Amino acid sequence: MLFDAMPEQIVILDFGSQYTQVIARRVRECNVYSTILPFDTPAAEIAALRPSGLILSGGPASVYSKGAPLPDRGVFGLGIPVLGICYGVQLLAHFLGGKVEKGQKREFGRGTLRVLDAQSPLFAGLPRELQVWNSHGDKLTRLPKDFVAAATTENSDYAVIVHRTKPMLGLQFHPEVAHTPRGREILANFVHGICGCGKEWTMRSFVDRAVDDVRAQVGGERVILGLSGGVDSSVAAALLHRAIGDQLTCIFVNNGLLRAREADVVREVFGRHFKIRLRYEDATDLFLRRLKGVSDPERKRKIIGRTFIEVFDAATRKVGKAKFLAQGTLYPDVIESVPIAGNPAALIKSHHNVGGLPKRMKFKLVEPLRCLFKDEVRMLGQELGLPREIVHRQPFPGPGLAVRCLGPISGHKLEILRRADAIVVEEMKAADLYYKTWQTFAVLLPVKSVGVMGDERTYDETICVRAVESQDGMTADWVKLPYELLEKIASRVVNEVKGVNRCVYDITSKPPGTIEWE
Numbered sequence: 288m289l290f291d292a293m294p295e296q297i298v299i300l301d302f303g304s305q306y307t308q309v310i311a312r313r314v315r316e317c318n319v320y321s322t323i324l325p326f327d328t329p330a331a332e333i334a335a336l337r338p339s340g341l342i343l344s345g346g347p348a349s350v351y352s353k354g355a356p357l358p359d360r361g362v363f364g365l366g367i368p369v370l371g372i373c374y375g376v377q378l379l380a381h382f383l384g385g386k387v388e389k390g391q392k393r394e395f396g397r398g399t400l401r402v403l404d405a406q407s408p409l410f411a412g413l414p415r416e417l418q419v420w421n422s423h424g425d426k427l428t429r430l431p432k433d434f435v436a437a438a439t440t441e442n443s444d445y446a447v448i449v450h451r452t453k454p455m456l457g458l459q460f461h462p463e464v465a466h467t468p469r470g471r472e473i474l475a476n477f478v479h480g481i482c483g484c485g486k487e488w489t490m491r492s493f494v495d496r497a498v499d500d501v502r503a504q505v506g507g508e509r510v511i512l513g514l515s516g517g518v519d520s521s522v523a524a525a526l527l528h529r530a531i532g533d534q535l536t537c538i539f540v541n542n543g544l545l546r547a548r549e550a551d552v553v554r555e556v557f558g559r560h561f562k563i564r565l566r567y568e569d570a571t572d573l574f575l576r577r578l579k580g581v582s583d584p585e586r587k588r589k590i591i592g593r594t595f596i597e598v599f600d601a602a603t604r605k606v607g608k609a610k611f612l613a614q615g616t617l618y619p620d621v622i623e624s625v626p627i628a629g630n631p632a633a634l635i636k637s638h639h640n641v642g643g644l645p646k647r648m649k650f651k652l653v654e655p656l657r658c659l660f661k662d663e664v665r666m667l668g669q670e671l672g673l674p675r676e677i678v679h680r681q682p683f684p685g686p687g688l689a690v691r692c693l694g695p696i697s698g699h700k701l702e703i704l705r706r707a708d709a710i711v712v713e714e715m716k717a718a719d720l721y722y723k724t725w726q727t728f729a730v731l732l733p734v735k736s737v738g739v740m741g742d743e744r745t746y747d748e749t750i751c752v753r754a755v756e757s758q759d760g761m762t763a764d765w766v767k768l769p770y771e772l773l774e775k776i777a778s779r780v781v782n783e784v785k786g787v788n789r790c791v792y793d794i795t796s797k798p799p800g801t802i803e804w805e
């Protein structure tokens with residue numbers, strides 16, 4: 288389900304910029320739906336969507352180099368507003384009679400934009416000087432036919448270009464990134480002021496459409512959903528329940544590797560509050576038996592993945608005849624990536640995909656979140672009345688505490704880790720920092736050390752605290768937590784968790800470290 292028929296949408300052609308998805312999100316923040324399409328999508332296909340405007344993204348290539356990604360020439364004749372960003376502006380020049388050359392020096396970083404044409408709707412409500420962020424090597428050296436310069440920067444006479452009569456514009460800088468502080472307003476001016484879009488795209492309006500879509504797809508059939516308690520599956524469950532009520536059955540597998548109270552929260556929220564049909568499968572013993580003595584992280588992951596499928600498969604058979612399987616697939620998973628050399632976005636792939644379910648499970652898929660970005664999924668969760676604890680849940684790895692309990696796992700060790708982790712989370716919440724960090728958790732190290740408690744010598748376990756900031760989990764920075772907070776966590780962990788006599792803080796960033804320890 289992608290909203291091809293959204294009455295108002297902006298199409299973004301992707302030329303391989305690492306910011307293409309950011310452009311799409313910024314447009315949606317203006318309450319306008321946006322779709323990302325590959326750069327070579329035929330103009331007729333784009334026209335069929337009846338978009339209100341077109342954005343040409345940036346990209347790592349040079350328009351004049353061999354094999355450069357070029358759009359169908361027809362996109363310039365669709366009669367809708369076109370905005371070229373960075374490489375996109377060079378495409379305007381390349382196709383419409385301007386000239387692009389290699390710049391003397393690469394323009395990278397902040398610059399000051401001086402607006403020449405304050406009347407342009409692109410600059411409505413904005414001052415005549417703006418801070419902008421650049422990242423380009425090539426330069427426009429001759430304007431395309433009938434274009435004029437509407438703004439300059441220190442390094443470029445053609446930082447913004449506009450067509451004299453048609454709604455065609457080009458920006459040499461990146462309005463979508465945070466380093467262009469008023470870039471959102473520039474994009475808003477494009478989508479509202481120039482493309483004439485209203486503000487139809489809201490999560491409230493999405494719910495109505497999605498409910499209709501799901502009902503139309505599913506009819507009177509039964510749907511099964513694997514509920515992990517994570518944001519995506521939880522929001523999918525709430526949405527599907529709104530649409531089809533008791534036709535939905537959720538299966539929650541307790542693999543014995545969950546954090547404190549996790550299974551309880553899921554049962555409280557979905558079972559008791561939402562009254563969703565929920566099958567709770569406690570497979571703790573099976574998982575722990577199979578993991579006994581296993582210390583290699585990849586073997587742990589494989590065993591957990593395989594066992595999950597087995598347990599889930601058996602549970603689906605107990606539900607009865609279901610035709611559909613629902614999944615919390617998000618938009619970034621379905622955007623066709625553009626394999627352009629030098630595009631870091633093409634290299635960055637979610638390396639931890641949880642593998643999915645085997646093909647022999649013959650279900651049809653229902654993916655009600657397919658066109659949403661993560662931040663929209665959280666807004667949707669809020670709209671559907673899910674508690675903060677779930678909507679703003681931190682990412683948690685599929686193999687759970689198994690990859691935070693280093694070396695061989697045992698029920699006893701997991702219990703120690705669970706208690707220490709609960710203290711870390713509690714103190715982070717009390718300090719109002721929990722929801723401001725990407726991930727915060729405890730790790731049980733395979734190290735015993737000597738300590739002294741009262742008059743006694745101890746020889747006990749070590750807990751490591753990890754708190755990281757990140758945008759997407761691909762890179763991360765350790766968080767400079769206040770000393771007082773670290774002290775409090777360490778003191779509580781050592782005093783309250785029996786079997787632990789030492790607490791350390793991980794100050795490694797990613798790269799070179801990873802977020803998890805295994």
Ligand code: XMP
Pocket residue numbers: 588639640641682683684685686690726760761797800801802803804805
């Ligand atoms: P690393 O440790 O590679 O983790 O820096 C990056 C992000 O991925 C999560 N992670 C996993 N998620 N299955 C998952 O579903 C896994 O096996 C797995 N390993 C790591 C990690 O928590 C972080 O958010």
